[in-house]
Amino acid sequence: MSVAFAGNSTMSPSREAGPLRVMIVDDSVVIRGLISRWIGAEHDMEVAASLRTGLEAVNQLERINPDVAVLDIEMPELDGISALPQLLAKKRDLVIIMASTLTRRNAEISFKALSLGAADYIPKPESTRETSAADIFHHDLIQKIRHLGARLRRKPAVSSPPLAPASPAAPLARAPVVARPAAPAPAAHAPSSGLLSTRPFSTQAPKVLLIGSSTGGPQALMALVTELGPVIDRFPVLITQHMPPTFTTILAEHLARSSRKPAAEAVDGEPVKPGRIYLAPGGKHMRVVRSGAEAAIALDDGPAVNFCKPAVDPLFTSAIDVWHGNILSVILTGMGSDGMRGGKDIVAAGGSVIAQDEASSVVWGMPGAAANAGICAAILPLNQIGAKVNRLFAGDRT
Numbered sequence: 001m002s003v004a005f006a007g008n009s010t011m012s013p014s015r016e017a018g019p020l021r022v023m024i025v026d027d028s029v030v031i032r033g034l035i036s037r038w039i040g041a042e043h044d045m046e047v048a049a050s051l052r053t054g055l056e057a058v059n060q061l062e063r064i065n066p067d068v069a070v071l072d073i074e075m076p077e078l079d080g081i082s083a084l085p086q087l088l089a090k091k092r093d094l095v096i097i098m099a100s101t102l103t104r105r106n107a108e109i110s111f112k113a114l115s116l117g118a119a120d121y122i123p124k125p126e127s128t129r130e131t132s133a134a135d136i137f138h139h140d141l142i143q144k145i146r147h148l149g150a151r152l153r154r155k156p157a158v159s160s161p162p163l164a165p166a167s168p169a170a171p172l173a174r175a176p177v178v179a180r181p182a183a184p185a186p187a188a189h190a191p192s193s194g195l196l197s198t199r200p201f202s203t204q205a206p207k208v209l210l211i212g213s214s215t216g217g218p219q220a221l222m223a224l225v226t227e228l229g230p231v232i233d234r235f236p237v238l239i240t241q242h243m244p245p246t247f248t249t250i251l252a253e254h255l256a257r258s259s260r261k262p263a264a265e266a267v268d269g270e271p272v273k274p275g276r277i278y279l280a281p282g283g284k285h286m287r288v289v290r291s292g293a294e295a296a297i298a299l300d301d302g303p304a305v306n307f308c309k310p311a312v313d314p315l316f317t318s319a320i321d322v323w324h325g326n327i328l329s330v331i332l333t334g335m336g337s338d339g340m341r342g343g344k345d346i347v348a349a350g351g352s353v354i355a356q357d358e359a360s361s362v363v364w365g366m367p368g369a370a371a372n373a374g375i376c377a378a379i380l381p382l383n384q385i386g387a388k389v390n391r392l393f394a395g396d397r398t
Contacts, residue, residue: 020149021048023066025057025083026099027075031124035070038138045145052076054083061090068149070141071118073100073109081109081116088117095119095148097141101126107246111218111254119148119362120215123244139307144215147335147363201377201397202352206328208235208272208295209389210319212312212342214242214334216362218251220382221332225259225277227386231393232261236295238278238286238319240312242334245282252279268299280310287318295322306338312366316342325350328392330385333361337369344375352377352392354385 022045024035032050039047048066051057055078057069069087073080080098087094098113098121100106110121122141125133209231213220221241228237243251248265255277256263263277266286272278272295280286285300298318305311312331316339319327327346331339333356343353353376355367360382371379380388 019043020045020068020145021064021066022046022145023048023057023061023064023069024050025052025054025069025075025080026072027052028072031072031099034134035141038142039145042142042146045142045149054078054080054086058083058086058090061087061094065091066094068095068097068145070097070099070122070145073098073106073113081113084113084116084118095145095151097122097144097148099124099141102244102246104246104250107250110247111250114218120144121247123247136304143335147215147365198371198374199347199377201392202325202328202350203397204325204350205395206235206351206393207326208319208323208328209237209393210316210327210329210346211237211239211332212241212316212329212334212339212366213239213332214308214336214338214363214366216333217241218243218254219362220356221251222254222258223382224330224332224386225255225261225263228259228389229261230390232259232277233275235274235393236272236276236278238266238272238280238288238315240280240286240310240315242308242310242338243282248279248282252277255279266297266299268297270297272296280315283309285310285314287314288322289318290322306336308336308338312339313342317345320345320349320351323351327351328389329353330389331355331367331370332382333363334366335363336365339366340369340373340375343370344373347375354388355379356385357381 022039024032024047026032036047036050039045049060049064053075058078071080071083084096087096096118098110098118100110100123102123113121122144125137221239241251252264259277261277262275263279265281266278272288278297285302285305287298287300288295289298300314305313316329328351329343329346331343331353347353353370355370355376357379358364358368361367370376378388
């Protein structure tokens, strides 16, 4: 996705066929070489250029005409956050993935980059000699390039309504223009509302709200929590966003500012109470357990689930032992199918699932998997989910 800047792009439109052309921009020759080898091994993408600075990328963009750019944050001459708007001004449909090491400063810059039109971010390992870290970086980067680049093979972008900022300090409050990514089409749409509803909502009153999200999730979450004040005041809200450590710390701070409610990374053993947003910390699975008469957080340092840690399925499935069928879960934009199996379990226990629709999703992987599994009571545009959630917690069962 990318921000639509004023004026016309000077670049030719992206090609409809052929491999995705990827421009790598990083001052580390090791990282450039590593990414180049990975991309070269994929049948559906190719290295369009390997550059050392943001200035080179801006100056050579017209000649290279890439589909996707992997853009480092810290570079000489022109850093990534300064190069980003210049690149998008020249080619507004360019998919830009920000790459940075896991420092708080770089995490903050990555969040700012999302508000300026970057499609996504990816954390770079501290050392490429760490095999497991390099493997995760390899897998995640290739998947992000492939899925975010898939929009270049789809129809023109569909605009989402701008998100109202919670405060001047919350840079994620502005939503970029998003495009329809490659994903299976829904089975059917209601002719009047354009919504797919495969099953009725549960007749059991929800007592907890669970949310799962991935690619595009920070922007979607920022929009959604601004509308959930009445729910947060009376019920606990638990969120799993695919995101590394440090990034989740900052996301929790943004969610607190946007919702004007307490929001923080969950702490192992803490009680789960109404009036708070609990965010799964990066690198840990968040589960819920029964502790006496209360529910409590249980953080799990086990292996990745669905290639993710934290993952959505552990949260969804564990909540059933605490709240049984009194659960409302929401699956937002993201790659893969995480949340679908946990959503099936919630529905089997008597709860309900809402999925974000394809048009408002950055990637319709996770919500699309739930929709096509037939477990959703509704598939809604992002700007309609908050109102529906409020109505359901207020007693509406339709």
